[in-house]
Amino acid sequence: MVDVQLSDAEKVFILHGVQDNCREDGxxxxxxxxxxxxxxxxxxxxxxxRVRLANTDILVGVKAELGTPSPEKLNKGRIEFFVDCSANxxxxxxxxxxxxxxxxxxxxxxxxxxxxxxxxxxQLCVIPDQQCWILYVDILLLECGGxxxxxxxxxxxxxxxxxxxxxxxxxxxxxxxDLEISDDPYDVQRLDMKSSPCIVTLSKVGHSHxxxxxxKEECCTLARLIMGVTEKGTxxxxxxxxxxxxxxxxxxxxxxxxRRVGESLNKCLMDALAEEERQGTKxxxxxxxx
Amino acid sequence: MPTDSRRLTGPEETKSPYAYVKQKKKLQVLTGKRxxxxxxxxxxxxxxxxxxxxxxxxxxxxEQDNTKVMCAVYGPREVGRKEDFSMKGIINCVFKYATxxxxxxxxxxxxxxxxxxxxxxxxxxxxxxxxxxxxxxxxDIYVTVLQNDGSxxxxxxxxxxxxxxxxxVDMYDLVAGCSVRIADNLVLVDPTESEEYxxxxxxxxxxxxxxxxxxxxxxxxxxxxxxxxIEFEVIKKAINLxxxxxxxxxxxxxxxxxxxRFSLSLRFSLSLVRYxxxxxx
Numbered sequence: 001m002v003d004v005q006l007s008d009a010e011k012v013f014i015l016h017g018v019q020d021n022c023r024e025d026g027x028x029x030x031x032x033x034x035x036x037x038x039x040x041x042x043x044x045x046x047x048x049x050r051v052r053l054a055n056t057d058i059l060v061g062v063k064a065e066l067g068t069p070s071p072e073k074l075n076k077g078r079i080e081f082f083v084d085c086s087a088n089x090x091x092x093x094x095x096x097x098x099x100x101x102x103x104x105x106x107x108x109x110x111x112x113x114x115x116x117x118x119x120x121x122x123q124l125c126v127i128p129d130q131q132c133w134i135l136y137v138d139i140l141l142l143e144c145g146g147x148x149x150x151x152x153x154x155x156x157x158x159x160x161x162x163x164x165x166x167x168x169x170x171x172x173x174x175x176x177x178d179l180e181i182s183d184d185p186y187d188v189q190r191l192d193m194k195s196s197p198c199i200v201t202l203s204k205v206g207h208s209h210x211x212x213x214x215x216k217e218e219c220c221t222l223a224r225l226i227m228g229v230t231e232k233g234t235x236x237x238x239x240x241x242x243x244x245x246x247x248x249x250x251x252x253x254x255x256x257x258x259r260r261v262g263e264s265l266n267k268c269l270m271d272a273l274a275e276e277e278r279q280g281t282k283x284x285x286x287x288x289x290x
Numbered sequence: 291m292p293t294d295s296r297r298l299t300g301p302e303e304t305k306s307p308y309a310y311v312k313q314k315k316k317l318q319v320l321t322g323k324r325x326x327x328x329x330x331x332x333x334x335x336x337x338x339x340x341x342x343x344x345x346x347x348x349x350x351x352x353e354q355d356n357t358k359v360m361c362a363v364y365g366p367r368e369v370g371r372k373e374d375f376s377m378k379g380i381i382n383c384v385f386k387y388a389t390x391x392x393x394x395x396x397x398x399x400x401x402x403x404x405x406x407x408x409x410x411x412x413x414x415x416x417x418x419x420x421x422x423x424x425x426x427x428x429x430d431i432y433v434t435v436l437q438n439d440g441s442x443x444x445x446x447x448x449x450x451x452x453x454x455x456x457x458x459v460d461m462y463d464l465v466a467g468c469s470v471r472i473a474d475n476l477v478l479v480d481p482t483e484s485e486e487y488x489x490x491x492x493x494x495x496x497x498x499x500x501x502x503x504x505x506x507x508x509x510x511x512x513x514x515x516x517x518x519x520i521e522f523e524v525i526k527k528a529i530n531l532x533x534x535x536x537x538x539x540x541x542x543x544x545x546x547x548x549x550x551r552f553s554l555s556l557r558f559s560l561s562l563v564r565y566x567x568x569x570x571x
Contacts, residue, residue: 116493240512
């Protein structure tokens with residue numbers, strides 16, 4: 001990941017701040033930084049979103065294609081995540097530099113979405129055993145300012161909220177199945193993604209833990225707990241990352257915090273998305289994308 | 291692993307016949323009485339042996355009934371990429387299912403699941419290894435699952451930590467892996483393949499699995515992963531059970547290392563000296 005050089009004194013400063021629940025930018029331990037979300041930013045996609053979490057900037061485009069279902073899931077569609085670490089974010093990502101980070105993020109997303117209650121894949125089925133929608137969720141990291149996992153999951157959820165799939169009519173004529181895909185931009189189906197998870201990363205700094213760690217704070221942490229949390233507070237994926245180990249009791253504390261934060265994060269996101277949709281075409285665009 | 295264009299991979303469009311077999315009702319398997327007669331909290335019998343690959347610096351082989359995993363540790367050697375200079379050592383982990391090890395055939399190249407497993411394995415082992423003891427050098431850990439009958443990651447964690455110790459790499463503690471399957475209010479330790487959580491059979495809430503890497507003498511968790519949608523209280527219970535079960539594995543690991551032919555930590559140190567000597571001249 002992007003390297004920030006911190007001296008020991010700076011690390012101690014951050015550590016002591018976290019102990020007193022006051023972080024280097026004045027936040028408490030369970031506060032997120034300023035978050036901007038914008039949906040339908042790309043016209044060539046079925047759904048798109050851009051998330052800016054302080055300095056982290058992420059662009060997600062969802063494209064739906066028709067394909068054949070995999071043999072073990074014949075009545076379901078598929079969702080696939082691809083993360084692209086753009087060299088714009090940091091020169092270290094040039095060439096294959098960002099590949100490890102990209103697979104880490106896409107695997108985590110895949111695991112978090114891999115349960116039937118959080119994202120119903122049956123809604124992507126067109127003809128059982130034969131045709132289904134495959135959702136390609138492409139994630140582009142434009143700027144890295146810490147906490148990539150959380151920001152990515154928020155952007156993915158927002159993009160899925162924004163996704164609409166053209167209506168397909170299936171006609172059977174003398175045993176020949178015919179697919180007719182509507183080209184009317186308003187004849188579309190929205191996805192049911194209300195219960196899809198958000199990822200919450202908890203970084204252990206000293207004896208406490210923080211959510212939404214900035215790049216500097218990420219330097220001071222040896223172990224992170226990454227968890228997928230749904231709006232109901234259930235945990236869909238769990239992962240420890242980093243070279244440090246954790247005490248079982250502190251894992252419990254971190255999970256408790258993660259669940260609490262995740263629940264409200266999901267709620268805030270859905271509220272914001274509903275608000276944006278209510279504004280319709282009158283909304284002002286925030287970012288550099290026009 | 292690079293693509294080998296010369297390898298004959300067979301026809302592209304083949305499908306395993308198992309995909310078309312009518313599935314037995316999954317929930318039948320998940321009762322308090324397990325099909326191999328174990329109680330929910332019992333592990334399968336374990337066979338663990340160190341020093342199985344003669345040319346590796348250290349190696350180990352583990353059998354949990356029908357789950358068979360072997361691991362070899364090579365190194366220390368020069369770090370491949372020159373820019374990766376660090377005063378800490380680097381561990382490189384490769385987790386691979388043998389192509390014939392699972393119900394479905396695996397490909398020669400690492401798929402995304404195996405890559406994910408490699409990362410999880412690395413996360414599990416890194417906290418246990420004294421990384422500062424081999425600066426500028428790299429240690430390679432290769433794990434191959436020969437036969438998969440469930441809990442392969444847990445077995446791989448245990449096996450790899452024994453192989454590292456067998457190689458004489460300085461460690462703070464061993465790591466014991468344990469996994470559980472959560473099915474409503476039932477928690478099954480060390481699930482077999484038929485008991486394992488699979489996302490394709492529509493599981494309701496509180497169905498999933500948890501794998502834990504535990505350092506038994508430090509009482510620390512070095513890795514934790516979960517699959518499936520689980521409530522907080524249930525996952526907490528599962529983690530505790532995993533920790534306690536891993537603790538019972540510790541004597542097995544110790545005994546295995548005592549029985550291995552070379553239990554000298556000298557072996558690694560000597561090779562480290564030799565490595566740094568070579569680099570200097």
